[in-house]
Amino acid sequence: MTEAPRNPVTPEDQRLLVEVDDRIAAITLNRPEARNAMSKRMRNDIHAALKACDANDGVDAIILTGADPAFTGGVDLREVAAEGPPGPGGDRRQAKDPARACRETSKPLICAVNGTCVTGGLEIALSCDFIVASERARFADTHAKVGVIPAWGMTALLPRAVGKRMAKEMTATARFVEAEEALRIGLVNHVVPHSRLMAHARRLAGQIAAATTPATPATLRIYDAADGMSFSEAKALEEELMRNWKVDTDYMERRGLGKGG
Template sequence: MLLVDIKDQVALVTLNRPDAMNALSRALRAELHKTLKRLDADPAVKVIVLTGAGERAFTAGLDLKELGSDPNGLRAANATEPSENPAWAVIACRKPVIGAINGVAITGGFEVALACDVLIASTNARFADTHARVGITPGWGLSQKLSRLIGPYRAKELSLSGNFLDARTAEAWGLVNRVVAPEDLVPAALKLAADMATIDVEMLVTYKGMIDDGYETTLRQGLELEQARSTAHNRQVTPEAVEARRAGIQARGRTQ
């Protein structure tokens, strides 16, 4: 139900339940957490790409058939443990996670997409928050994160209507980084991941943490956080190391 392919320090993780629209069953949620935790600790991996099998769905969210047969199943919608809450499993990963959104990302699937660090969408991708239509409220972060990304007016439009948002509009609203043809989706995500993987993994983790932690505060607090962490980090950087990397940057600039 979960495929993992590691090549050149990039891990491609695929939710593999296409017949069920890659719905997040209890078993898949547990496996995703276990896999991301393992990849986060794996020195052979610097960047992770997360996608879904097929072209229909990234993931349709919680497995409603499974929930219907389990009287306690709805507790998963408010779970805080990463083994039960896949959005937290993604957020807990210190390394960059690129979401390659191949199809619909609905409700809980939308929340998992929002947990990623970068989103590249196929033209087949669509996003929808159907919590209100199902009669439950989100517990994996959607009500808070979506409004911070696209503004409260647009977030309310989506969440209070349950309407779908197409990939091009999502790009225009700043929800996804860019939109590509379906056949180009995984190659584009892997190419970006490969670019990131040329950077030292400690720097990837440090810089991602600075951005995420600062974003959760006010601007002034974020600036103070940056100053404190930057001072601590840069104190350990030698002029020789900067010079060696500057040559690499110049060489890369000539080829791009």
């Protein structure tokens, strides 16, 4: 029998790498020659990859990272410039919002920041549940400096991470926050040697996978939903969800949990 011809693999197909091992999915932005600037194709692929990992019963935690030397600065500005203005003669077809895709992912999502993480890249990192930073990581919000308004959640996410005054300073100055300062101001969870970044992220993901039940992502989403609420409002939300929660006994049995485990 003659095999059906396969579509050739193109460089664009390799711009996003996805690997699943030991219940951990690792998604890597793989355009190092452009410092992982994200084309429309890449943004759509990130959205699709996160949705696929979220739906995969063999995945308990997800790591999002970039190929050295950078995490990402956001959209590919050269592609944007080449599109031309909106309207006749221009191509302004929209791509998926990767930061929103991160926030909509129900499974614990770790951002492993390996280098420069600015503007749209920072919005993506802030949209993840945890940030592990290499000692080479540096963060900045340059939206205002280049004359644009954020669209992926910066003004909502950054002050929640570092406080309103620091968020305003980062935006107004567009200065870089180095890894150790990022740890000090609460922007990241951990700072580790560059060579140990993925090992550390995988260890954290492994701890999550070992402890995961259906209640894990549900509880993390309560943190998100309650952000900004008063204590009484947040407590009422927690109680409402707890009253309606049904333990997945089949899942607990499959994982050997719930009986002293």
